[in-house]
Amino acid sequence: MSHGLQSVRDAIILARAGQYISDAEFILLFDYNWSKPLFPYWKFDEFNMDTWDNEECRTELRFAKGDLPVLKAVLGVPDKITCQQGTTCSGDEALCILLKRFAYPCRYSDMVSRFGRNPSELCLIFNEGLDFLYERHHHRLQSWNQPFLSPEILQIYADAIHNKGAPLNNCFGFVDGTVRQIARPKYHQRVMYNGHKRVHSIKFQSVVLPNGLIGNLAGPYEGKRHDSMMLQESGLLTNLRQIAFYNNNPLCIYGDPAYPLGVHLQAPFRERELTPAMAEFNREMSRVRVSVEWMFGNITKYFSFLDFKRQMKLHLSPVGKIYTVAALLQNAHTCLYENIVSHFFYLKSPSIHEYFW
Numbered sequence: 001m002s003h004g005l006q007s008v009r010d011a012i013i014l015a016r017a018g019q020y021i022s023d024a025e026f027i028l029l030f031d032y033n034w035s036k037p038l039f040p041y042w043k044f045d046e047f048n049m050d051t052w053d054n055e056e057c058r059t060e061l062r063f064a065k066g067d068l069p070v071l072k073a074v075l076g077v078p079d080k081i082t083c084q085q086g087t088t089c090s091g092d093e094a095l096c097i098l099l100k101r102f103a104y105p106c107r108y109s110d111m112v113s114r115f116g117r118n119p120s121e122l123c124l125i126f127n128e129g130l131d132f133l134y135e136r137h138h139h140r141l142q143s144w145n146q147p148f149l150s151p152e153i154l155q156i157y158a159d160a161i162h163n164k165g166a167p168l169n170n171c172f173g174f175v176d177g178t179v180r181q182i183a184r185p186k187y188h189q190r191v192m193y194n195g196h197k198r199v200h201s202i203k204f205q206s207v208v209l210p211n212g213l214i215g216n217l218a219g220p221y222e223g224k225r226h227d228s229m230m231l232q233e234s235g236l237l238t239n240l241r242q243i244a245f246y247n248n249n250p251l252c253i254y255g256d257p258a259y260p261l262g263v264h265l266q267a268p269f270r271e272r273e274l275t276p277a278m279a280e281f282n283r284e285m286s287r288v289r290v291s292v293e294w295m296f297g298n299i300t301k302y303f304s305f306l307d308f309k310r311q312m313k314l315h316l317s318p319v320g321k322i323y324t325v326a327a328l329l330q331n332a333h334t335c336l337y338e339n340i341v342s343h344f345f346y347l348k349s350p351s352i353h354e355y356f357w
Helices: 005-017 023-032 054-060 065-075 091-103 108-115 119-141 151-163 227-234 236-243 276-289 291-302 319-337 340-344
Strands: 080-082 088-090 171-181 199-208 214-222 252-254
Touching: 005 023, 054 065, 054 091, 065 091, 065 119, 065 319, 080 091, 080 119, 088 091, 091 108, 091 119, 091 319, 108 119, 119 214, 119 319, 151 171, 171 227, 171 276, 171 291, 199 227, 199 291, 199 319, 214 227, 214 236, 214 319, 227 236, 276 291, 291 319, 291 340
Parallel strands: 171 252
Antiparallel strands: 080 088, 171 199, 199 214
């Protein structure tokens, strides 16, 4: 026998039909046992961008108020968003809901006061906006056919890295893997477990450029995957063999000792006994390669929701899609405001219109 709320209401109806209770008692009991919304969203004003000041936008959305229309335009967000079950909202509101959710680990109920919507609607709008941005723009993190990845620009990157003291004069970027923690899954725990970090996770492989952009992002991969396996499955070396040249001279990226050596991929010397020259090479390349760690830190600095592993639930949330869209938004943020990596190498990031060409 069911003992849920519906069965209680059915019993009340039967009691009234059998005249065991009066009309007043029926109304009182039925109202008391009605499923009431947990969050009275109707008490809050509906979304109005005019009520947000610039500081609130920078703090809660990570973008200046004046830049939000520009961001909406380059992302191609339509003026009206319609969810699958019929919920509608403006493109401005959908973008702000997405940015608000990404900016800090918060529940949908925490966003009710800002948007005057039911938490269920906020969830639907967030997922709709997430799907839209991923389907429309995730190729920008995978394709090497980009204006800022032309041979001439790659050589400029290599010169900037060399000018910061790197021994290599043909290295245009840095490759590394990042481990993103997730909640312990019910299924496939061994596959998702990363033995090095001792956490359940998904992994991504990133190529970071000295202008502060994530030039290439591959993933997600299972947490147990080794960096060399991600390198193979991503097809990165195949792409580099096709595009990483300037005036017929090969260009390369630099990674940690986990990566194999090749014409287009360099790594530290791994001999047991290093000569002074080898040690100096490793030291200087490590000093510039740390920029890739800064980039990973920047993503979680501005979009802290990614660090809230309890919400990263495999099979329940699109955890891989969330990180990919956050990386895309981080690139947009860099185009507008630059970051520590571009300042370190004295390179200007492309404009947001150049990036979303």
